[in-house]
Structure formats: structure tokens, C-alpha cells
Amino acid sequence: MRQANLKGKASVGKGLFITFEGGEGAGKSTQIRRLADRLRDYARELVVTREPGGTELAERLREIILSGGAKKFGPLGEAVLFSAARIDHIDKVIAPALSRGAVVLCDRFADSTRAYQGARGEVAEAAMDALEQAALAGCRPDLTFILDLAPDIGLARAKNRRGEGAADRFEGEADSFHGLLREKFRDIAGAEPNRCRLIDAERSQDEVAAAIWQAMAEKFRQREHEAEAPAEASQP
Numbered sequence: 001m002r003q004a005n006l007k008g009k010a011s012v013g014k015g016l017f018i019t020f021e022g023g024e025g026a027g028k029s030t031q032i033r034r035l036a037d038r039l040r041d042y043a044r045e046l047v048v049t050r051e052p053g054g055t056e057l058a059e060r061l062r063e064i065i066l067s068g069g070a071k072k073f074g075p076l077g078e079a080v081l082f083s084a085a086r087i088d089h090i091d092k093v094i095a096p097a098l099s100r101g102a103v104v105l106c107d108r109f110a111d112s113t114r115a116y117q118g119a120r121g122e123v124a125e126a127a128m129d130a131l132e133q134a135a136l137a138g139c140r141p142d143l144t145f146i147l148d149l150a151p152d153i154g155l156a157r158a159k160n161r162r163g164e165g166a167a168d169r170f171e172g173e174a175d176s177f178h179g180l181l182r183e184k185f186r187d188i189a190g191a192e193p194n195r196c197r198l199i200d201a202e203r204s205q206d207e208v209a210a211a212i213w214q215a216m217a218e219k220f221r222q223r224e225h226e227a228e229a230p231a232e233a234s235q236p
């Protein structure tokens with residue numbers, strides 16, 4: 001059954017920036033793939049990207065950070081590196097795509113810095129705010145899906161997918177870290193209810209996809225309403 005009454009490509013009048021967040025193995029990549037497949041009929045242009053990464057320079061930083069090569073900098077140093085990668089990503093990929101009217105789906109963004117680098121409270125909130133403001137320069141997501149699940153379930157999924165491969169820099173953190181991470185993401189969702197949708201990611205892939213599509217449909221309807229509002233206002 002069709003759940004959304006979307007009007008097609010014309011309904012996306014300007015760019016739409018959607019981010020996916022959550023702990024390890026939450027199902028972000030899976031859901032981004034599914035949403036991208038569905039959105040191709042509606043978006044005039046679709047850009048799927050990820051962080052850290054999305055540009056040559058940012059992908060190089062990704063390799064350094066995820067291999068653990070920057071761990072010695074500590075959480076503030078890592079936050080600075082993630083932000084540097086983000087600046088390049090915004091300038092070269094995200095902002096140009098949004099100004100062309102594209103729908104941009106991004107696997108992780110600034111909330112990951114707040115959650116991962118901020119999980120243990122070692123970076124002052126004021127420093128995190130300043131870094132985010134400087135790096136984003138106003139390029140904030142229109143909608144953020146925070147996929148929420150118990151850390152042990154997510155870690156088991158991630159381990160299962162990785163097989164014999166080694167855990168990366170963050171997957172290998174202590175269980176207590178992953179608990180704090182979940183709380184951080186939940187706090188972000190609670191603090192910004194207009195932007196964030198907390199999605200129960202312990203459900204089946206189909207159920208999670210349906211919840212995401214429902215929120216997408218609401219966002220499209222809101223956009224249509226905004227686009228029609230000036231015309232309505234000018235009616236006698």
C-alpha cells in the first residue's frame with residue numbers, strides 16, 4: 001500500500017538535506033539505500049554521501065581517523081579533524097548540490113561529532129558549539145533520522161557484517177562508551193524535535209523503512225505547503 005501521497009518531481013522545489021545518525025550497526029547504510037531507491041522517482045536530483053568522507057581530502061582524513069591514527073589527539077583533536085573533513089565536504093559536495101535543488105542523503109554528519117567526540121564529556125560544550133558553527137556555516141540538515149537501538153544489538157550486527165575483519169577505531173571502544181553514545185543521540189533528538197526523528201531501529205528493516213518514509217512524506221508535504229503559501233497570501 002502506498003503510504004505517501006507525493007506529487008512527484010515538482011514537489012521538491014529546493015534542496016533538501018537529510019542526515020542519518022546513530023550508534024554502530026544501527027542500519028543507516030541499509031536505510032539510506034532503501035530510501036534512495038524510493039526517492040529516485042521524486043527528487044529532481046539525488047546525492048548520496050557519507051561522513052567522514054565524500055571528497056578526496058575527506059576520505060583521506062577518514063582513513064587516518066578510523067585506523068586510529070588520530071586517537072592520540074584526544075576527542076577535541078579528533079573533533080577538529082572530523083570538522084575539517086566536513087568543511088571540505090560541505091563546500092565541494094553538499095552546499096552545491098543543495099543550491100541545485102538536490103535531495104542530499106548523508107550517512108552521519110555533525111551530530112556524530114557531538115555524540116562520539118562528546119560522549120565522555122571531555123570536550124566543553126562551548127568548544128563543540130563553536131566548532132560546529134564554524135564548520136557548518138549555516139549548512140544544517142532539514143531532517144535527521146536518529147536510528148536508536150540497544151548498543152549490544154548494534155554491535156552484534158556490525159560484528160556479523162564485518163566477519164573476520166578488525167573492529168575500527170570506535171567499534172572497539174568499551175561497552176560503557178556505546179551506552180553513553182546512545183544517550184547523547186537521544187538527547188540531541190529531544191533537544192531538536194523539529195529537525196530530528198528518533199526511529200526505533202530494533203524493528204525489522206521493512207518497519208524501519210516505513211517509519212522513515214512516513215517522516216519523508218510529512219517533510220515533502222510541509223515543503224509543498226511552504227511553496228504554496230506566498231501564492232495563497234497574495235490572493236485577494
Ligand code: Z5A
Pocket residue numbers: 022023024025026027028029030031051052066082108109110111112113114116117157158160161168169170171201202203204205206208
Ligand atoms: N564518527 C565520529 O566519531 N565523529 C564524526 O563526526 C563522524 C563519524 C562523522 C564511521 O564509521 C565512524 O566514524 C563511526 C562514527 C565515527 N563509528 N564507527 N565505527 P563507518 O562509516 O565505517 O560506520 P558506521 O557509520 O558506524 O556505520 P555502520 O556501523 O557500518 O552501521 P550502519 O550503516 O548503521 O548499519 P548497516 O551497515 O546498514 O547495517 C549493519 C548490519 O545490520 C548489516 O549486516 C545489515 O544487513 C544489518 N541490519 C540493518 N538493519 C537491520 C535490521 N533492522 N534488523 C536486522 N539487521 C539489520
